[in-house]
Amino acid sequence: MSNWESTFKTKTIDPENLLDKYDKYAEDFDEHVKNELCGTGENTPVVVTAKVFSETVPSQDSMKILDAGSGTGEQGEQLVKYGYKNIEITAFDPSEGMLNVAKKRNIYSEFIQGFLPDSGLASDYFDAVICVGTFTPGHAPAESLRELVRITKKGGYIVYSIRKHFYEDLDSRFQEVEAELTKANKWKMIAKREDEYLPAQNIKGYYFSFQVLD
C-alpha cells in the first residue's frame, strides 16, 4: 500500500495526525492528485464539481462563496475558469499548510482555519458553498451537512462531492443526514451525478447540488 493509500484511503485514519499529514502533504498535493490519483489530470473532483456548480448555481454579482475544506485552493481556480469572476470566496480548512498554498493563488478573499461541523461561521451568510474531498473517511462527518445549511442563505446552494463507496456505506451517515434535511424541508436536491472521482484508483464519486429552502 502506498503512503497516500495508507494515510487517506481507509476509514481508520487517525484524526489526531490528520492535520500534521496535510501540513506536510500541502506542497505536493495538487500534483499528486492530478497525476497519480486522477491519471490524466482531467475530470479531477474539483473539475467535475465546478461543472456541476456552473450547471446549477446561477452567477450573480458579489457572490459570497465558501470553499469548505478548501485545501490548496484548486477549487477556487476552477470556479474562476467556469466564469465566476465577481466572487468573494472564503477558504476554510483546518490545515495551515494547505491554506498557505491556497494563499499564493490570489483568488480567495479570506482564509479561515477551522473544522466542520463546528465551523463558528455566521448563519445565513453565504450565497453558495462548495465542498470537495472534505467528506472523506476520517475527515468532516455527515453532521457537517446541517452546518452547511445553517451558514448558507435561504435560496442559496450547496454543491459537494463524495466518494461513491463512502456515500453508500450507511455507517458514514451521509444518506441519512441528507434525507433528514430533505424531509425537514431544509433543502431540495437540484442535481445528483455519478462520475469519475479518482480514476487512477478506480474510485467513483457522487456530485450533488442542493438548494437551501426558506
Ligand SMILES: C[S@@+](CC[C@H](N)C(=O)[O-])C[C@H]1O[C@@H](n2cnc3c(N)ncnc32)[C@H](O)[C@@H]1O
Ligand atoms: C482531500 S483534501 C481536498 C482539498 C480541496 N477541497 C481539493 O479538492 O483540492 C481534504 C481537505 O479537507 C480538510 N479537512 C479535513 N478535515 C476537515 C474538517 N473536519 N473540516 C473541514 N475541512 C477538513 C483537510 O485539511 C484537507 O485540506
